[in-house]
Amino acid sequence: MADRVGGSDDGDKSEWNSDGEVARSLDGAGSPIAPSRNKLKDAPGPSLLVNGAGPSASLVEDFVGMGLIKGNGDGGAESLLELLLAYKAIGNDPSLDKSSASVCGPRTICDDKDILANWDAHDASTSSDRDHASDDSGDEDFLQGLSQKDEKIESLVRMGFPKDEAEMAIVRCGQDAPMSVLIDLIYSSEASEDGYYGNFSGHEDDSFGGRKEKRKRSEDAEQGSSHDEPMPLPNPMVGFNLPNVSLRSVDRSLPSKAIGPPFFYYENVAIAPKGVWTTISQFLYDIQPEFVDSRFLCAAARKRGYVHNLPIENRSPLLPLPPKTIFEAFPHTKKWWPSWDPRKQFNCLLTSMAKPKLTEQIHHALAKCKDPPPRRVQKYVLETCRTANLVWVGLNKVAHLEPDEMEFLLGFPKDHTRGIGRPERFKSLGNSFHVDTVAYHLSALRDMFPHGMNVLSLFSGIGGAEVALHRLDIRMKTVVSVEISETNRFVLRTWWNQTQTGTLIEITDVQSLTTERLESCIRRIGGFDLVIGGSPCNNLAGRNRFHRDGLEGEQSSLFYHYYRILDTVKSIMGRM
DNA sequence: TGCATTCGGATATTGTCT
DNA sequence: AGACAATATCCGAATGCA
DSSP, X not given: OOOOSOOSSTTOOEEEOTTSOEEEOSSSOOXXXXXXXXXXXXXXXXXXXXXXXXXXXXXXXXHXXXXXXXXXXXXXXXXXXXXXXXXXXXXXXXXXXXXGOOOOOOOOEESOXXXXXXXXXXXXXXXXXXXXXXXXXXXXXXXXXXXXHHHHHHHHHHTTOOHHHXXXXXXXXXXXSOHHHHHHHHHHHHHTTSHHHHOOTTHHHHHXXXXXXXXXXXXXXHTTTOSOOOOOOOSSOBOSOBTTBOOOOOOOOOXXXXXXXXXXXXXXXXXXXXXXXXXXXXXXXXXXXXXXXXXGXXXXXXXXXXXXXXXXXXXOOOSSOOOOSHHHHOGGGGGGOOTTOOOXXXXXXXXSOOOTHHHXXXXXXXXXXXXXXXXXXXXXXXXXXXXXXXXXXXTTEEEOOOHXXXXXXXXXXXXXXXXXXXXXXXXXXXXXOOHHXXXXXXXXXXXXXXXXXXXXXXXXXXXXXXXXXXXXXXXXXXXXXXXXXXXXXXXXXHHHXXXXXXXXXXXXXXXXXXXXXXXXXXXXXXXXXXXXXXXXOTTTXXXXXXXXXXXXSSTTHHHHHHHHXXXXXXXXXXXX
């Protein structure tokens, strides 16, 4: 076993119990919360109804306002807007068969045989065998254009859109158009075509006003030549409020279209390329994101933005409060911590491990000089320790955090990810929620759902949302979890079977969550009370040097999946 | 302008199994 | 020996702030 926190000598005051719960006892005598498990009765039925749903209507005019239209070199925003409006007018082609949306390869593992059978009926072969390689190309430009177009069509089809509509959207917008534009173009055509998106009288007027507003804003912004209106990050990054801290009262009025059901909660990295959060916010019903750095709640930084329609009053943190400093979290490191290392907290816990040789190099560098080492050496060591989150575990000896230490810092039960590969553990944990932060936000729901809730968990990862709800003592009647990684599903499944009595329905591929399946599921379980998830940030993360292309990259279509699914759920539930 | 921070990815190397 | 998996190493820039 790794020489985790402390040893035999008084050091280890942070402990996990064997029940899979997190227990934090700084004084050794405190009684950690232990959610009373499995004691709630089944309480079926919809739990909450707020206002009527405000489903998204056609967003054509939004394209300009949202700054999503980049110069394609073919006429600019004005003419493209005309094009989009024209498409909207002719977009109601009855020959388009929505039900034919091709659906590939959902591999559903679930406890509910009925739902499983229903969804498995849609099973089809995967399309992963597509090969882009084309060695004998005669005309590279032509082929490249073709492949780009095909790729986008395929992506849209994988997302559940009819192929006809995907093709038409690309014809209208051009193959260089961002995925977001294509998606909303298809949405806009659907809006005026079927009841899910477009039959809400009054909403049309309302959103038209909103669109005009956005368009005007965009025109104003265009003086500055950029479509990307920046979203300023708060400093300090404390969100709307914090536990046990009285901040200025936040006047947060949700747009009417943002009010549930269901409640929803979306998360992503705070420091994203310019314009990304503006776009995310505008897609998610113009809700102002809540930016929080988890360093105010635990010993590690984690700057994230959260877009949600949860109430922000009556929040309460998980108890016991997690340690906020490195020494409190890992007291044994104090013995070896040099006075010239001023760190009190960790930087963001990342997905990959620093090279092990750093330990050797730092030890070597320090062993060569006297006790306070020269400034130059100090600077090198500090810089390395900061970027790699190294801790002092011996004389002149630093080490990377162990996976179980990351579990602890992030609020997961001990050994939550144990049993999978070490690099997988780092990756999954680095991609995870900070449980205490999310639980603090979700805590407002506790009293609203005394009989439990149904949850749609998108991009679940290792189940940060589920763990947060569990630690809040909120019962999960049914969780439909979408997660592509088998390893992560294994982690969530094993945790679920040990701690929960509700039903976990696993979905591998977000693309398989079509409108039909969502509707079927919603009717079976009585609706979702919470849609929660953070879309993968590969295209947004600061550490990514290769494909940091905001919301236009291929993988960022996952955000639009979130949007599509959320909007569909809102629409269906708005009619219930 | 300089500094600190950042839910990463491609490739090379080593380890393991058959 | 060779396929495959696991691990190790190398690589940079966008963003915001002082």
